[in-house]
Amino acid sequence: MSKNKILLAIADGVGDRPVECLGGRTPLEYARKPTLDALAATGSSGIMDLYKLGSPVGTDLGHMLLFGYEYADYPGRGPIEAFGEGVELQAGDVAFRANFATVDSELVVVDRRAGRIRQDTDKLAAALNGMQIEDIRVVFKEATEHRAVLILRGPGLSEEISDTDPKVEALKYKKAKATAPTAEAEKTARILNQFLLQANEVLLAHPVNREREAAGKLPANFILTRGAGIMPNLRKTAEDLKVRAACIAAESTVLGVARLAGIKPITDPRFTGNIDTDIALKAKTAVEALKDNDFVVLHFKAPDLMGHDNNPEGKVKAVETFDRLMGFVMEGLSSVEENVIVALAADHSTPCERREHSGDPVPVLISGRNIRKDGNTTFDEMAAARGGLNRVSANMFFNHLMDYLEATKKRGN
Ligand SMILES: [Zn+2]
Structure with a gap:
């Protein structure tokens, strides 16, 4: 048979x-x-x-x-989306759903989708991928249109932190806060906040954004995050x-x-x-x-x-x-x-x-x-x-x- x-x-x-x-x-x-x-x-x-x-x-x-x-x-959604974009998560990784967005010099959100950017997000993502903050490594990968996934990889992280996406325009981005009184949640919020500011600097100087501005388009100069999820040992x-x-x-x-x-x-x-x-x-x-x-x-x-x-x-x-x-x-x-x-x-x-x-x-x-x-x-x-x-x-x-x-x-x- x-x-x-x-x-x-x-x-x-x-x-x-x-x-x-x-x-x-x-x-x-x-x-x-x-x-x-x-x-x-x-x-x-x-x-x-x-x-x-x-x-x-x-x-x-x-x-x-x-x-x-x-x-x-x-x-949770963050880890599933990361897998959907081809990023293999390891146990303990914290994954977020992310957007390329446009902010002004006061970090007020002008456009949550960076003018619905479609092109060159791979180049912008590559500039953020591999960043190191304290003992945490950043994995960043572009997804469709203005979307992306952010992964924080390293010891002692938590998913218990708030979204940084204000969900509406004309408001300043929200600083990540620990939603549980643990050292892990405090650390994750601190690293994420540091990442957002460093990413802003890198993106402001990026040639892709210089070209976008020269062409009268909104620059993708900020990352907004939501849906934190920690990868269990599956x-x-x-x-x-x-x-x-x-x-x-x-x-x-x-x-x-x-x-x-x-x-x-x-x-x-x-x-x-x-x-x-x-x-x-x-x-x-x-x-x-x-x-x-x-x-x-x-x-x-x-x-x-x-x-x-x-x-x-x-x-x-x-x-x-x-x-x-x-x-x-x-x-x-x-x-x-x-x-x-x-x-x-x-x-x-x-x-x-x-x-x-x-x-x-x-x-x-x-x-x-x-x-x-x-x-x-x-x-x-x-x-x-x-x-x-x-x-x-x-x-x-x-x-x-x-x-x-x-x-x-x-x-x-
Ligand atoms: Zn279904």
Whole structure:
């Protein structure tokens, strides 16, 4: 018998509630989706609580849970964004979300986004990266547009410090303050405040800003920070299980969580993170990744966006596009030698009526030659609730998948 491999396709935010304009059906119930239904007919479905019924989770935590982490492992937005920008954090690092901003000579914020700077932020970031303040090293990396990530690395740091971003213009930046009475928090605030002033000096003198000013643009002469988070000592779940894994996605958050878990992130500018993403290329990339990996995650963002927009018709289209994506995947799998088990899941529900993530369970499915068939012939929230997998948590679902790779431990004798 050939070895098993797993392709896990995640339809972001696909779970929904009955929608009036769809005749009281959910977008998943309403959509035409021959491939998803065929997968249901050749496997077992169920419903999954990412964490607990009624506890909504974000895309970052939802994916962490799907990749085998515990709820309490969540390190905060700053560290996740750093991983999303390709910075590998070490335990004890404190990461911040940062903006390039414009301040005047009194350090009053003129523009929180430095005129929505898009170009040359890599050069500005390089001028700040590697700075040393006391025994702390600064790691600074540009992100999209005016965004960046700041990491403080060294002994005795804390995440318990306040934001320096005043959130509105015409106010002076806020000095970082310790939000807990500890030496670590005091030290982190002191280092961060020192960094902000030194960064201001470096940026004021930087040729990129001289050129911007000469061209009548706002200089990116200050860094504003928020969302401090300390990196806990987290295991890399996929590496721990010795599973070779890859994740195909557009969204940096998802790619970051994958990197955190020891899952190789794969992306392409043609993956847009929206309904116009190149689904043929995405499917091809996923199938190719199965050659070198045992566990391949394929992420599709559009259903979540339609839920946030309260656009049920758009969500139906997103489901139908996801179905076509899976159609391309199934075609491609005929070229893979090993037995590929196909699993479907979501990272949370995003009901249209709610316009936000909810704690409703999501439908899941596992399908393949050697998977028990539960008699379901459609894939949607209600059919899944009657399926053979019953009700599982994200951790149970991940464990179940890993067992097909024989990566989970036998206990007892
Ligand atoms: Zn999501």
